[in-house]
Amino acid sequence: MIPANFTYHKASSLKDAIALAESLGEEAKYMSGGHSLLPMMKLRFATPEHIIDISKIQGLSFIKEEGDLLKIGAMTTQTEMEYSDLLRSKYPIFGDAIKLTADPSVRNVGTLGGNIAHGDAANDQPALMLAMRATVIAEGVDGQKSIPIDEFFHGFYMTALEPTDILVEIHIPKASKHSGGAYHKVERKVGDYATAGVAVYVELDDDGVCREIGIALTNVSAVPMRVDRAEELLRGKKITDDLIGQAGVFASEDCEPTSDLRGSEAYKRSLVDTITKRMLNKALERARQ
Numbered sequence: 293m294i295p296a297n298f299t300y301h302k303a304s305s306l307k308d309a310i311a312l313a314e315s316l317g318e319e320a321k322y323m324s325g326g327h328s329l330l331p332m333m334k335l336r337f338a339t340p341e342h343i344i345d346i347s348k349i350q351g352l353s354f355i356k357e358e359g360d361l362l363k364i365g366a367m368t369t370q371t372e373m374e375y376s377d378l379l380r381s382k383y384p385i386f387g388d389a390i391k392l393t394a395d396p397s398v399r400n401v402g403t404l405g406g407n408i409a410h411g412d413a414a415n416d417q418p419a420l421m422l423a424m425r426a427t428v429i430a431e432g433v434d435g436q437k438s439i440p441i442d443e444f445f446h447g448f449y450m451t452a453l454e455p456t457d458i459l460v461e462i463h464i465p466k467a468s469k470h471s472g473g474a475y476h477k478v479e480r481k482v483g484d485y486a487t488a489g490v491a492v493y494v495e496l497d498d499d500g501v502c503r504e505i506g507i508a509l510t511n512v513s514a515v516p517m518r519v520d521r522a523e524e525l526l527r528g529k530k531i532t533d534d535l536i537g538q539a540g541v542f543a544s545e546d547c548e549p550t551s552d553l554r555g556s557e558a559y560k561r562s563l564v565d566t567i568t569k570r571m572l573n574k575a576l577e578r579a580r581q
């Protein structure tokens with residue numbers, strides 16, 4: 293289909309983009325890679341009257357460690373993340389997810405910021421952000437703000453961002469000596485959105501006790517979700533096979549899938565159980581290396 297008419301604006305700076313968004317009002321939408329927004333416009337699920345292209349704003353594309361944080365700029369493409377030496381060596385969970393996301397042509401332009409700001413529980417990055425306890429940094433009319441990821445996803449395609457806010461970067465606690473993460477999703481075919489996906493990030497102390505854990509799910513709820521009950525079960529303990537089995541059961545009981553073309557509710561719960569157990573084992577293996 294063809295999108296409804298809109299006026300295209302190209303922003304050259306954050307200040308410029310935010311001022312434009314403020315003056316154009318709620319009928320304006322930011323666009324980064326456009327690979328979530330444009331398909332929605334073609335289906336007429338979104339009909340913004342103004343598109344503000346923020347993809348050429350300088351300084352929003354980077355991946356670096358600084359102090360206690362891993363910082364990734366919002367305009368960093370998924371391909372840039374896939375080929376980042378830093379992410380490959382210290383945060384392989386990103387590679388797990390990105391190689392299962394869409395196809396190279398989408399990943400070449402789809403950005404981390406857009407993937408998260410879209411607020412779609414079917415996207416892969418939100419589960420990683422929840423598992424890794426990210427903080428979203430946004431810039432708006434009142435300056436910069438930090439939004440903990442647990443306060444970011446508000447509902448179906450709804451986030452804590454105000455219409456004039458631009459997601460500028462993501463902060464993630466830096467990988468520690470004994471931390472590791474893993475992500476997997478089952479998809480109907482290569483490049484498809486998840487039937488169900490699970491992200492796990494674990495941090496152990498020197499004795500192998502679980503100091504912190506994040507378990508989050510893709511596309512089995514209306515809003516990207518954390519599995520609190522499974523995390524609480526594992527935090528502060530040496531993780532055994534029995535505990536991993538129980539965590540899988542908790543995740544499958546607590547997720548909220550609906551039956552659709554990708555599978556029945558029961559099938560998705562069963563996937564969540566199995567993938568949670570596998571990703572816990574994989575994340576633990578990486579944390580112990």
Ligand SMILES: Cc1cc2nc3c(=O)[nH]c(=O)nc-3n(C[C@H](O)[C@H](O)[C@H](O)COP(=O)(O)OP(=O)(O)OC[C@H]3O[C@@H](n4cnc5c(N)ncnc54)[C@H](O)[C@@H]3O)c2cc1C
Binds near residue numbers: 324407409
């Ligand atoms: C065929 C196809 C298959 C796909 N499969 C997958 C998949 O399996 N998994 C997956 O995770 N994704 C998938 N995607 C989505 C793809 O990864 C998107 O590119 C990505 O999710 C959004 O990034 P973007 O830069 O294109 O965002 P855009 O499309 O530009 O924007 C998406 C939304 O976020 C807002 N936005 C964008 N950037 C910002 C910002 N910096 N600050 C504030 N708001 C912003 C926009 O206003 C819009 O509402 C697929 C896309 C296609 C076309």
